[in-house]
Amino acid sequence: MNDMLTIAMPKGRIFEEAVNLMREAGFPIPDELSEDSRKLIVTVPEAGLSFFLAKPMDVPTYVEYGTADLGVVGKDVLLEEERDVYELLDLRISPCRISVAGLPDWQPTLHPRVATKYPRIADRYFRERGQQVEVIRLNGSIELAPLIGLADRIVDIVSTGRTLKENGLVELETITTVTSRLIANRSSYRMKSERIDVLTRSLADTVHQGGSV
Numbered sequence: 001m002n003d004m005l006t007i008a009m010p011k012g013r014i015f016e017e018a019v020n021l022m023r024e025a026g027f028p029i030p031d032e033l034s035e036d037s038r039k040l041i042v043t044v045p046e047a048g049l050s051f052f053l054a055k056p057m058d059v060p061t062y063v064e065y066g067t068a069d070l071g072v073v074g075k076d077v078l079l080e081e082e083r084d085v086y087e088l089l090d091l092r093i094s095p096c097r098i099s100v101a102g103l104p105d106w107q108p109t110l111h112p113r114v115a116t117k118y119p120r121i122a123d124r125y126f127r128e129r130g131q132q133v134e135v136i137r138l139n140g141s142i143e144l145a146p147l148i149g150l151a152d153r154i155v156d157i158v159s160t161g162r163t164l165k166e167n168g169l170v171e172l173e174t175i176t177t178v179t180s181r182l183i184a185n186r187s188s189y190r191m192k193s194e195r196i197d198v199l200t201r202s203l204a205d206t207v208h209q210g211g212s213v
């Protein structure tokens with residue numbers, strides 16, 4: 001089918017909320033598209049839709065390169081990856097924030113070290129404030145870094161605040177709030193604009209009716 005639309009879905013935390021919201025908006029998502037399954041691509045030929053499962057950080061890459069027409073991804077990933085894609089809609093799901101945190105008794109040093117999974121966001125944030133920091137990229141358990149002396153500060157996702165609290169860390173500044181977004185490939189958006197507009201509008205209506213929140 002020529003006007004098959006391919007949608008990149010993020011595995012993990014966002015997946016279920018995104019699927020629920022999209023189903024509510026009328027997307028025919030089969031049960032086969034599930035995190036319990038090992039199947040990565042699920043196609044619904046009669047609806048002209050194909051879905052695939054990707055790591056959240058990779059969703060904008062698939063969309064920029066046109067291997068997916070649409071994608072669902074956190075704003076944190078969009079800010080970090082800086083991919084050339086259109087952001088069509090705030091889906092208002094999976095809310096959290098990106099914050100600077102650290103030990104409460106930390107004394108400022110000349111070139112503090114900042115550990116994070118989001119090196120670009122951290123770098124930009126401190127540069128805009130004229131603060132010289134050394135950013136150290138980690139892949140997870142970021143809260144460990146100040147506890148064991150790897151870094152003075154962290155830049156990480158905060159949701160309930162439980163991880164910070166249980167590790168004796170305090171949230172110092174919020175860099176930005178985060179929700180998941182619907183994104184589109186630039187040329188798909190031109191070539192398949194009618195279908196994409198219809199899908200985006202039905203999702204927008206569901207979001208504004210408070211769907212899945």
Ligand SMILES: Nc1ncnc2c1ncn2[C@@H]1O[C@H](COP(=O)(O)OP(=O)(O)OP(=O)(O)O)[C@@H](O)[C@H]1O
Nearest residue numbers: 011012013014056074075076077094095096157159
């Ligand atoms: N408490 C939270 N921690 C991390 N991400 C959250 C949280 N709450 C919502 N999110 C959203 O979920 C996305 C991350 O999902 P998830 O943790 O499943 O993926 P991941 O970062 O690739 O995880 P991992 O590397 O542990 O597999 C983020 O991009 C963010 O938009």
Ligand SMILES: O=P(O)(O)OC[C@H]1O[C@H](OP(=O)(O)OP(=O)(O)O)[C@H](O)[C@@H]1O
Nearest residue numbers: 140141142156157158159160161162163
């Ligand atoms: O404020 P909270 O509700 O505690 O959530 C925030 C925590 O959740 C995420 O970690 P995740 O569980 O993805 O593990 P990771 O550290 O291995 O990335 C994030 O990096 C924080 O550590």
